Amino acid sequence: ALAAVRGHEAVVRLLLDRGAEPDASTGRERLTALMCAAANGHAGVARLLLDRGAAVDAASRDGYTALMLAAGYGRLETVGILLGAGASVAAATQTGWTALMSAAGSGHAAVVDRLITAGADVNAWTRDSGTTPLLCAVGNGHAAVVRLLLARGANAALADSAGVTAAALARRLEHAEIARLLAAETTAAAGRRPLPQPDPVDPGRGFAH
Structure with a gap:
């Protein structure tokens, strides 16, 4: 795994040629060589x-895949390689x-778009705290990612397990630009709601008197 961490492709190849197990894990976290390479962007x-x-x-051990690690460190090329090899974007x-x-x-943002x-x-949520990708971006002040998530269908009305919405979190953390983005999305969402329609007329019942 050390050769994978440092990106020594020739050494990794030699070890594999000599019978090293590609999925061998190391350390308390049980990280594989692929996870180490992915996290460090060694495509x-x-x-x-x-x-x-x-x-x-x-x-x-904690359930993290190579794709999660590559995504978290912004390794766009490696993310593409993993997806091309069939990595599951739904893995959790x-x-x-x-x-x-x-x-x-x-x-x-580029990795978010690729995923x-x-x-x-875009509206997946965690079982322990109810956080979503949008709440993750808001909580860390990433306005460009917030804008992208909203454009790709993120539901700004979703709240975490404490009842905190993205807009409330942005206000609490004083992320003014993000708060404006979310306010605009709320207004736009209200405009997208269909108008109430009258009940259909049943011709057999005649007119009310």
């Missing part, structure tokens, strides 16, 4: 490990944390 090493049979959706930890939350909370395009759920 060539990640591709090599996948070619040699590394499990793309293997999870660490036991609490429901996803790769999209990792990218959104870290402010990596959503690949089918990531």
Whole structure:
């Protein structure tokens, strides 16, 4: 795993040629070489490990996959390689944390866009705190990611388990630009609501007198 951490592709290749197990994990966190390469953005090493049979959706002790780690550190090229190898954008930890939350909370807009395009759920929420990708972005002040998530269908009305919405969180943290974005989205959402329609007329009942 150390060679993968440091991006030494030739060393990783040599170790694999000599029988090293591509999915061997190390340390208390049970990180695989693929996870280490993904977190550090070593795209060539990640591709090599996948070619040699590394499990793309293997999870660490805490349930983190290589895709979650690459997304959280903004490794766009590696994210693309993992997705191309079939990595699941729906994979989640036991609490429901996803790769999209990792990218959104870290402010990596390009990765957020790539994950959503690949089918990531913009309104996924964690089971422990009820956080969403939008709340992750708001909480860390990433206005560009907030704007992107809203444009891609994030529901600004969703609240966490304490009842805090994205707008309330932005106001609490004094993220003025984000608060304005969310206020505009609330206004736009209200305008998108369909007008109430009259009950259909039943011709057989005649007119009311």
